[in-house]
Amino acid sequence: MVKNPFARKTVGLVLSGGGTHGYAHIGVLEVLESHGIVPNLVVGSSVGSLVGSCVAAGKSSKEIFDYFIPLNTQSLLSFSFKQSGLLKSETTVKYVLDFIGKKTFRDLDIPLIVNAANINTGKEKLFRKGSLEIALAASVAVPGVFAPVAIKNNFFVDGSLSNNLPLDTVKDMDVIIAVDISYFNSKITTRSTSLSILKNSIAIMQRKIIDDTLKNFNFKKKTLVFIRPVLDDISIYDIRKKTRLDLVRRGRLEARKVLRKVLAR
Numbered sequence: 520m521v522k523n524p525f526a527r528k529t530v531g532l533v534l535s536g537g538g539t540h541g542y543a544h545i546g547v548l549e550v551l552e553s554h555g556i557v558p559n560l561v562v563g564s565s566v567g568s569l570v571g572s573c574v575a576a577g578k579s580s581k582e583i584f585d586y587f588i589p590l591n592t593q594s595l596l597s598f599s600f601k602q603s604g605l606l607k608s609e610t611t612v613k614y615v616l617d618f619i620g621k622k623t624f625r626d627l628d629i630p631l632i633v634n635a636a637n638i639n640t641g642k643e644k645l646f647r648k649g650s651l652e653i654a655l656a657a658s659v660a661v662p663g664v665f666a667p668v669a670i671k672n673n674f675f676v677d678g679s680l681s682n683n684l685p686l687d688t689v690k691d692m693d694v695i696i697a698v699d700i701s702y703f704n705s706k707i708t709t710r711s712t713s714l715s716i717l718k719n720s721i722a723i724m725q726r727k728i729i730d731d732t733l734k735n736f737n738f739k740k741k742t743l744v745f746i747r748p749v750l751d752d753i754s755i756y757d758i759r760k761k762t763r764l765d766l767v768r769r770g771r772l773e774a775r776k777v778l779r780k781v782l783a784r
Contacts, residue, residue, distance in 0.1 A: 523555035524782050525742070530696060531689025532558035532574065535729070536565025536659075536679035537700035538755025542587070542763045543748045544570040546770025547698050548580035550778060558696070561631050562688045564678040567698075568633035568658040569615050572651060575631035576619035586618050588763055612655040624648045632688050633658045636681035638667050638674045643681035645688065680721075684729045686736050695738070699747040700770075701725050702755040744781050748773040 532551075534544050544567065551558075563571030573583050621627055624647060633646050635657035646654035657668040657675035667674035678685075679701070689695050702722050707715065733745065748769040753762060 521554045523557075525556060525694045528693035528742070529559045529691075530556060530694045531560045531562065531692030532571070533562045533684055533686060533689055533695065533697045534564070534567030534571050535684045535697075535699045535701055536567050536677065537683075537702050537750070538566060539758055539762070540700035540702060540750050540753065540755055540766060541566030541570055542766035543700045543750060543770030543773075544698060545580055545584050545587070546748075546767040546772070547746055547774040548574065548583065549767075549771055550774035551696070552580050554778065556696075558629060560689055560692060561629055562685050563631070563633050563658070564683050564685060565659050565661075567700075568655050568678065569612070571631055571633065572615060572621075572627070572655060573619055575627040575629040576621050577628040578619060584767065588760065588767075590614075609652065609656045611659060612652055615655065616652060621651060623651055624654070626651075632685070634678035634682055634685050634688075635660070635668070635675040636678055638662065638676045641681060643678070643685070644675060645685070679725060682728070682732075683725050684732055686732055690737075692741070694742045694744065696744040697733075697746070698770075698774075699729055699745070700750060701729060702750075742781065744777060746770075746774050746777050 537543075548570075558574065561571045561575045563569070570583070616622065624631055630647075633654050635644050635646070635654070636642070637644060644657075646657070653668065653670065657670065658678040659665065660668055660676045662676045662680070665676075667676050683701055684697055684699055686695065686697060702718075702725075707719055748766075750766065750769060753766065
């Protein structure tokens, strides 16, 4: 293991959403662990909230890899009888909670923040305490796929819609490690469906928001480790095992490259 380069600094880890691209987060975690880097705060959006909860629960990258790589995705499909969504996000979340063995934010080893979007106002909601199941279910509730999660007469969906890389949550950290696995890979042609066009439109907006956030964020006196693996040729709906392994590999490669440059500076 390499000596931790940030041993005397506070570290905030921010994991973006991006569907099955979330497997790339595992590769990034492997590299961080190999350098002895343990975050003081973990923040996740959408699938990043699921991976982030595992990190905050003290699970190693190997444990996460061994649990999620062999995953039978069919076992996570629990149909909803609501008009607002085809599936229940709670089923996916329960699979994660069974793995980490934690029920509330207070139970976690490392502080965790996850976000979701109010589908009526568009405003971002940050979850820092209370039930992990409710917070994670809201954060991963992709509109049209998962039914929105109702909380006190408000309805919440996928956090990536409002803020896919919530850097403001780690503004007090000395070192910010931000991992962007957002989706941007559909090539639109005359044969493209309206759904493909819609997906690309959302992806363009999400990528622009992330780029604008990075451009306008005040990194004065802070170290930024920005990791964006090359994933644009892989669909966020590709769930084959060989694709999962490839995503882990790409996350690992990009994290090594970026850390090498940061440490050289």
